[in-house]
Amino acid sequence: MPNHYRPMHPDLLARYDRPVPRYTSYPTAPHFKTDVDSAIYHRWLTETAPDTRASLYLHIPFCHEMCWYCGCNTRVVRRPEPIATYAQGLIAEIDAVAAALPARLRVGHVHFGGGSPNTLSPKDLTGLIDHLRDRFDIETKAEIAVEIDPRTTTDTFIRACGDTGVTRASIGVQDLNADVQQAVNRIQPYDKIARVVASLTDTGIDDINVDLMYGLPHQTAEKVAETVDKTLKLKPSRVALFGYAHVPWMKKHMRLIDETTLPDGPQRWQQFETASEHLRQANYIAVGMDHFARPGTDLANAANAGKLNRNFQGYTTDSASALIGFGASAIGALPQGYVQNNPDVPTWHSAVSENGLATIRGRALTDDDRARRAIIERLMCDMVVDTDEVLKESNHTQRDYAAEFEKLAGMARDGLVEVSGTTIRMTQAGQPLVRAAAAVFDRYLDQSLDATPRHARAV
Ligand code: SF4
Structure with missing residues (x-):
């Protein structure tokens, strides 16, 4: 300690x-209202200034297995067909948004989140990125980030990431202790994660983001510290340290977690402080309330210069004035306000097939x-x-x-x-x-x- x-x-x-x-x-998503619909989103898109710099977010709401702590909009799908169909829906939504915009907007950041984007086939990932390059002016130095589940990704998927210009990978580690992993239904030995990081680095993707968690069942400050120390051997460019939010009334799978094994408030605080201290001692720079960046990285530089921003992915260097979201449940932020897509995949798909857009709620600012x-x-x-x-x-x-x-x-x-x-x-x-x-x-x-x-x- x-x-x-x-x-x-x-x-x-x-x-x-x-x-x-x-x-x-702000306002936060629970305060979005249904009076912002696809027609309003369409109008907001048409009003966008042609010189607007945009960021793009694509939500892939599929995983091969459910982690019991998961707070994301995702579902378990093991067959490839529904995911390939979903990718076609994304293409249609990209076309509808691009048609509504007054120009082919410049884009500096693209983020594939989920769920597990590596449930996409390598062909669909490449097809989607190629299609985005067609419909938007993706800058040569754009950051293209993909969230990767190290348990289920493949060398072929990682190679496709490298070939298609992905620059950053975000990996969920959470905790490396076997008892904790068992208690949250996410078994992933350290060696497996290290192999995935080595494959990413070999393909030229060396900007690696790692997510860690505290407040999980059976976690102690010692276990969290051990996870941090082992994770740092992977030399991540940034580490996000999130507290587990136990909300079984909102996420039914969280009922599978034995509540008697969850740490209490003072124990959670001790875990957070211990992890933070280990990261600081390794010279990582504290960024905002829960991120840590290796010195010299863009996030560390932005934090030092007071140029940090915050969006749905957390702390970011992204300063674009428009964030366009694609896929079920995806949220977008335009100068006029926020929009959110229908979170139900079949309903999202029907809406996109019929109207091109699938906005279900939002908030005019x-x-x-x-x-x-x-x-x-x-x-x-x-x-x-x-x-x-x-x-x-x-x-x-x-x-x-x-x-x-x-x-x-x-x-x-x-x-x-x-x-x-x-x-x-x-x-x-x-x-x-x-x-x-x-x-x-x-x-x-x-x-x-x-x-x-x-x-x-x-x-
Ligand atoms: S891999 Fe990520 S998105 Fe999928 S269930 Fe686990 S935590 Fe949720």
């Missing part, structure tokens, strides 16, 4: 370790939403925000949010934030609880304790 573990007082944990959004958008979003994003990314600075191009000033500043007084008394004039700064002790401070600016969040919370705990 490291010497630097900073215990948090149980009273503070009890006060702030509540379900709060991760603020990958007000000036106030934009102002609050700017404050929340800077706080989440930089741990400090000068509200008047970020609002200088809006119709708002700090005075419009004086009530929210007052609500921060409790966190200030507890030593978690410092408020000075128009500036809010998370203290070092408060940084892991930044979501609780951001939530003060969320006018849609019911701050009362909810019996069926939709969000993960703050720690």
Whole structure:
């Protein structure tokens, strides 16, 4: 155990370790409304400025097996046919979006997420990327990222990634301990993961992102530390450290997890702090509240320069003003607001076949939403925000949010934030609880304790 573990007082944990959004958008997805539909999305696409720089997200909602901690929109499919049919649906949706746009937009980031994108056949992955290059102006140095399940990927799929210009792979590791893996139905020995990383590196994909988790059944700080140390041998360019959100009332497969083996609040805190300390001691730079980047990487440089952004994939260097989502449940963000596709694969497919678009809900942004979003994003990314600075191009000033500043007084008394004039700064002790401070600016969040919370705990 490291010497630097900073215990948090149980009273503070009890006060702030509540379900709060991760603020990958504002307003957050539970507050999207059905009044934003395919017709509105189509209009927003036609209004897009031709010189807009866009990012693209493709959701692949299939896995070969269900991990019991999974919070993603996915389903178990083992036959290749439904996945090939889905890929054809994506092609149709890409065509419909491209036809609605006024120009072939420039694209700097493409992300395949899921689910497990490696359930696509190598041919379908290549076909989709080729099709995107046809319909969009994908920049020569664009980042093309693919999430990969090391248990089920193949050398052929990895070769196709290399050949088609994939630059980054994101690998779910979570925990390397056999008991923990057994308890969450995700058995993947370290050697298997290391072999996949070596194959990726051999094909030229050496920008590797690894996801780790704390708060899983049977996890202890020692097991988490061991996982971090072994993971660092893979030399990932970034590590994301997420807390497991146990919401069996929303995700039925989570009922298969024995709740008596889940760590409590103080144990989760100890695991997070221990993992963070091991990453810092390995010279990884803390990025936002839960990412760590190897020095010299684009994410570390963006964090040091105060140029970090936040989108549905978490912390990113991506500063595009339009994010276009494809596939069932995919979320897009345009200057006018957010849109989300139908999460049900057959319904999404029918909608795309009939209309080209499958929007089921979204949110048109007000000036106030934009102002609050700017404050929340800077706080989440930089741990400090000068509200008047970020609002200088809006119709708002700090005075419009004086009530929210007052609500921060409790966190200030507890030593978690410092408020000075128009500036809010998370203290070092408060940084892991930044979501609780951001939530003060969320006018849609019911701050009362909810019996069926939709969000993960703050720690
Ligand atoms: S591989 Fe990923 S998306 Fe699929 S079930 Fe496991 S955690 Fe969920």
